[in-house]
Amino acid sequence: MKRFPSKFLSVLLGTAVGATIASSATNELSKVMKERGLSEIDVVRAAKTYNPTGVKDKYVVFSSGGQSGQMIVYGVPSMRLLKYIGVFTPEPWQGYGFDEESKKVLRQGNIRGREINWGDTHHPALSETDGKYDGKWLVINDKANPRIAVIDLADFETKQIVVNPVFKSEHGGSFFTQNSEHILEAAQYAAPFDNNYHPIEEYKEAYRGGVTVWKFDPKIGRIKPKDSFTIEMPPYMQDLSDSGKGISDGWGFTNSFNTEMYTGGIEIGMPPNEAGMSRNDTDFLHVYNWKKLYELSKDAKNVKIINDHKVIPMDIAVKNDALFLIPEPKSPHGVDVDPTGQYLIVCGKLDTHASVYDFKKIKKLIKNKEYVGKDPYGIPILDMKKSLHGQVELGLGPLHNQYSPVDGEVYTSLYVDSQVVKWNFKKLKVIDKENVHYNIGHLAGMEGKTADPQGDYIIALNKLSIDRFQNVGPLHPQNHQLIDISGKTMDLLVDMPLPLGEPHQAVAIRASKLHPHVRYEMGTNTRTGEQHIGKTLAGEERIERDGKNVTVYATLVRSHINPERITVNKGDKVTIYMTNLERAQDETHGFTIDNYDLHSSLEPGKTATLKFEADIEGVFPYYCTEFCSALHLEMMGYLLVKDPNKKYESAQKLKMKSMTPEELKAEYDKTVAVNNSTDAVIQSVVKFLKDNKYQEHKVVSDLVTDAFDQYNQIPEQKKKANAALKEGDVEKAILFENMIWQLMVKTADVGIRAKDALVRVIATKQSSSAVRGETAFAEGGCNGCHVIGKVSSGPDLTGVLMRHENGVDWVSRFILSPESMYKDPYVKAMIDYFNLKMPNQHMSEEEVDDIIEYLKWVDENANLF
Structure with a gap:
C-alpha cells in the first residue's frame, strides 16, 4: 500500500486545514489504509458519506417497510437509520396499537369487521405543491389489504387509514396529483368489486380492475372517502401509476399486465400464470382524465354505488372521452412522468427497451379520435407508434425511472443486469452504466419524480444482498446502495443493509423542507392534533371511581409518575390518562404495567390513554420505559389489584429502629444546607445568563425556560416542607426537602447546559487548531481530571500558560513527558496537594500544539468559565 499523499489529504480536508495537519494525519491514515486494505478511492467514498458528530444530512428518505407494515426513515448521504414509523402494524416502541389513540x-384499517394487524407497504408518496414536494404529508399503500395510510410529517405519526371498499388487492398506490388534491390508487389482482362469490369461469364478466381517485384535503391532511370514486377498468391486472403534471395535469397513467386475462390452473393441468399472463407481445397503458371523471362523479346518474362507494362504469368513462388504452411493452412495471409532464417512460420487464411516450401526441390522437380499434370492453385504443417519442435499448429487465435536473436525463434500474443506466430520453441515447448488488428493483432519486429533481444521489433498492453482509441466517437483509451521480459518471459509494421487511420503494426529500415539532402543546391528542379529554396538569392528578369504572388522571415528569400507587378491585375497568409534563425537547417518557400487555410512548406535551380490565389479582409494578434521567429507575409505581371477595390477612409489620428526634433534626438541617448550597450554584448560573443576555439566543432561551419549569416548582414543595416541620413531622419534612433537591438538580443540569451553550455563542471563534485541541483535550483524557473553570481532581487550567516563565514551552514539555518533571518544585506541590500524578497520555507534538491553542482560546474567554 502506498503512502497516503499529503496533496490528496489536502484536497480531502481543504487546502488550508490539510496543509496544517497533513503530516500527522498522513501517518495515521496510511496505517489504517494498510491494516484494512483500503484504496484512496475507498477513503474518498467514505468521506462523501461521513457526517461528523452533530452534522445532519441533506436529504431524508422514506422507505416502505414491506412485510413489516411500517415505514423506515434514514438520512442521505450518511445512510443512517433515523426512525421506524408504525403504520399498518402495531409498533411497541411508539406504543402504536397499544394506547387508545393509536x-x-x-x-380504521379493519376490513369487513375483521382486525388486520399487518400490512405489505409498497409505494410511499410525498405531498406536492405545483408538482414539487412540500414536506407536509406522506402516504403509503398496503398491497395485501388494499388500504392507504396518511402520515403527518409534523410529528411522523400515522393519522388516518382508509380501506378501499371495492379492491381486493392493490399495488399501484400511492400517487399524489400535482397539488395534492387527489391520490391515485390502482388495483392489482382483478376481483369482483362486490363481496360475493363469483366463479373464476366468470373472470371476464364479473372480475374487474380499476383506479380509485381519493379526494385529499392538503390543509388538514385527510382523505375524504365520500368525495372519492373508483374508475372501473377491465380485469387486466393494473400495476403502477403516475399522475400527470404541467401540461398533463388532470390525467392519470396506469400500466398493466395480463391483458390475456389468463387465470391459471396448475392444479387441473393448465400452464401456470407466468406462462399464460405473458403470451401477448404488448399490454395496455391506461390513460384517463381523472379531473373530468371527478366532476362526473358528483352526478348520481354517472355512478354505481358498490359497498357504499361511488364507481364510474367503463361505458360512462368512454362516452365522456375520459378513458383510453395504448399498447406498451409486455409485463411493464411502472410508468413515470417527466418533470415537465410531457414525456412518459414505460419499461417492460421482458423487453430490453424503454418506451418514451409523448403526451402532446397522445392528446392530439384523442382530440382527433384517431383510434386503431377498441378492446373487448369498448375502450378506444391509440396507436402505439404514433404515441411514442421513441424507444431505446437499455439492457435486460428495465424497471423504474428517476429523473435528473439535467434536461432529458433519466436513470433506470435493470433488474436482470443488476445495473443502473443513465440515459437521455429525448435524444434516446445511453450515457453511463453502474453495477449494483444485486437485482435492483426501484430507484430513489433526490426528489427524482417531481417537477424539481435535485440530482446528487440515486439509491438502488436491491432485492438481494447474498454475500454483501455478515451472515445472519437464511433470511438476508436487503441492500440499499447509495450512488453519487454528481459527476460525469456514476460512482457507487456505500452499501446499507435494511433488516425490516422488503423495502419496496422509497422517496427522498430535502431535509430543509421538513419542519417537524420538537414538542406538543400541553395535553395534545397527537392522533387528532386537538386537546385531549384526559389532559392533566400538575396538581390535577387524581383517581376517580364510578362503580366498577376507575379513571386515573396521571402525569409523568422527571423523575416520577403521579400517582405512584393505584389500587383497584379485580374486574374493574381501568382507564389511565397520562400527560407528559416535560417542556424540554427529547424528554420522552414511556409507560407500561407489568403483565398487562400495555405500552405508551409519551413525548413532551402528549396525553395518551390506556384502557384495560384488571382481570388478574396481584401486585404489578409500572415504570417509565425511556431512560429519561439519573433517577430513571426510581420513576415507578404499583398497580395493586385485590379481590373484593377475599379476606386478606395483614403480614406482621417489621420492627425497624427509628431515628431519634435529634438524629432526624440533624438529617433535616443537613438536607437544607445541601439545598442552600445547590441553590447558590443555580443563582450564580442565573446571574451569568442574565449578565450575558441569554434571551437574545433562542436555543439558550429555550433551555432556560425548561430550567425554570423545574425551579418554579420548588416554592410549593418548600411550603409543604415547612408545614410538615411545623406539625412536628420531621421525617416528612425531610422527604419534601429531598424533592426540592431533586428539582434543584434538574434545574442545575439544564441551567449548566444553557450556560455552556451560551458560552459557545458569545465566546470568540475558535481557530481550526483550537478546535482540534479541544478534541484532543477530551479524547486524550485530560478532562478526566481538569475541568475548565473549576478545580476538580486536578487544578483548573484557566490561565495555566501564564503561571510559568515561557509558559507555552513549560506546558508543552509537561504534556509530552510529565514523568520528567515530577521533581519540579511546582509539580511536586501539585502532586502532594491532589495526591495524584499526571500520567503520560502519549500525545503527539501536533496534538500538544493544538492543545496549547485551545488553552489560549480558554484564556481569551476566561471571564466566561
Whole structure:
C-alpha cells in the first residue's frame, strides 16, 4: 500500500486545514489504509458519506417497510437509520396499537369487521405543491389489504387509514396529483368489486380492475372517502401509476399486465400464470382524465354505488372521452412522468427497451379520435407508434425511472443486469452504466419524480444482498446502495443493509423542507392534533371511581409518575390518562404495567390513554420505559389489584429502629444546607445568563425556560416542607426537602447546559487548531481530571500558560513527558496537594500544539468559565 499523499489529504480536508495537519494525519491514515486494505478511492467514498458528530444530512428518505407494515426513515448521504414509523402494524416502541389513540387509527384499517394487524407497504408518496414536494404529508399503500395510510410529517405519526371498499388487492398506490388534491390508487389482482362469490369461469364478466381517485384535503391532511370514486377498468391486472403534471395535469397513467386475462390452473393441468399472463407481445397503458371523471362523479346518474362507494362504469368513462388504452411493452412495471409532464417512460420487464411516450401526441390522437380499434370492453385504443417519442435499448429487465435536473436525463434500474443506466430520453441515447448488488428493483432519486429533481444521489433498492453482509441466517437483509451521480459518471459509494421487511420503494426529500415539532402543546391528542379529554396538569392528578369504572388522571415528569400507587378491585375497568409534563425537547417518557400487555410512548406535551380490565389479582409494578434521567429507575409505581371477595390477612409489620428526634433534626438541617448550597450554584448560573443576555439566543432561551419549569416548582414543595416541620413531622419534612433537591438538580443540569451553550455563542471563534485541541483535550483524557473553570481532581487550567516563565514551552514539555518533571518544585506541590500524578497520555507534538491553542482560546474567554 502506498503512502497516503499529503496533496490528496489536502484536497480531502481543504487546502488550508490539510496543509496544517497533513503530516500527522498522513501517518495515521496510511496505517489504517494498510491494516484494512483500503484504496484512496475507498477513503474518498467514505468521506462523501461521513457526517461528523452533530452534522445532519441533506436529504431524508422514506422507505416502505414491506412485510413489516411500517415505514423506515434514514438520512442521505450518511445512510443512517433515523426512525421506524408504525403504520399498518402495531409498533411497541411508539406504543402504536397499544394506547387508545393509536389503536383507534389502526382499527380504521379493519376490513369487513375483521382486525388486520399487518400490512405489505409498497409505494410511499410525498405531498406536492405545483408538482414539487412540500414536506407536509406522506402516504403509503398496503398491497395485501388494499388500504392507504396518511402520515403527518409534523410529528411522523400515522393519522388516518382508509380501506378501499371495492379492491381486493392493490399495488399501484400511492400517487399524489400535482397539488395534492387527489391520490391515485390502482388495483392489482382483478376481483369482483362486490363481496360475493363469483366463479373464476366468470373472470371476464364479473372480475374487474380499476383506479380509485381519493379526494385529499392538503390543509388538514385527510382523505375524504365520500368525495372519492373508483374508475372501473377491465380485469387486466393494473400495476403502477403516475399522475400527470404541467401540461398533463388532470390525467392519470396506469400500466398493466395480463391483458390475456389468463387465470391459471396448475392444479387441473393448465400452464401456470407466468406462462399464460405473458403470451401477448404488448399490454395496455391506461390513460384517463381523472379531473373530468371527478366532476362526473358528483352526478348520481354517472355512478354505481358498490359497498357504499361511488364507481364510474367503463361505458360512462368512454362516452365522456375520459378513458383510453395504448399498447406498451409486455409485463411493464411502472410508468413515470417527466418533470415537465410531457414525456412518459414505460419499461417492460421482458423487453430490453424503454418506451418514451409523448403526451402532446397522445392528446392530439384523442382530440382527433384517431383510434386503431377498441378492446373487448369498448375502450378506444391509440396507436402505439404514433404515441411514442421513441424507444431505446437499455439492457435486460428495465424497471423504474428517476429523473435528473439535467434536461432529458433519466436513470433506470435493470433488474436482470443488476445495473443502473443513465440515459437521455429525448435524444434516446445511453450515457453511463453502474453495477449494483444485486437485482435492483426501484430507484430513489433526490426528489427524482417531481417537477424539481435535485440530482446528487440515486439509491438502488436491491432485492438481494447474498454475500454483501455478515451472515445472519437464511433470511438476508436487503441492500440499499447509495450512488453519487454528481459527476460525469456514476460512482457507487456505500452499501446499507435494511433488516425490516422488503423495502419496496422509497422517496427522498430535502431535509430543509421538513419542519417537524420538537414538542406538543400541553395535553395534545397527537392522533387528532386537538386537546385531549384526559389532559392533566400538575396538581390535577387524581383517581376517580364510578362503580366498577376507575379513571386515573396521571402525569409523568422527571423523575416520577403521579400517582405512584393505584389500587383497584379485580374486574374493574381501568382507564389511565397520562400527560407528559416535560417542556424540554427529547424528554420522552414511556409507560407500561407489568403483565398487562400495555405500552405508551409519551413525548413532551402528549396525553395518551390506556384502557384495560384488571382481570388478574396481584401486585404489578409500572415504570417509565425511556431512560429519561439519573433517577430513571426510581420513576415507578404499583398497580395493586385485590379481590373484593377475599379476606386478606395483614403480614406482621417489621420492627425497624427509628431515628431519634435529634438524629432526624440533624438529617433535616443537613438536607437544607445541601439545598442552600445547590441553590447558590443555580443563582450564580442565573446571574451569568442574565449578565450575558441569554434571551437574545433562542436555543439558550429555550433551555432556560425548561430550567425554570423545574425551579418554579420548588416554592410549593418548600411550603409543604415547612408545614410538615411545623406539625412536628420531621421525617416528612425531610422527604419534601429531598424533592426540592431533586428539582434543584434538574434545574442545575439544564441551567449548566444553557450556560455552556451560551458560552459557545458569545465566546470568540475558535481557530481550526483550537478546535482540534479541544478534541484532543477530551479524547486524550485530560478532562478526566481538569475541568475548565473549576478545580476538580486536578487544578483548573484557566490561565495555566501564564503561571510559568515561557509558559507555552513549560506546558508543552509537561504534556509530552510529565514523568520528567515530577521533581519540579511546582509539580511536586501539585502532586502532594491532589495526591495524584499526571500520567503520560502519549500525545503527539501536533496534538500538544493544538492543545496549547485551545488553552489560549480558554484564556481569551476566561471571564466566561
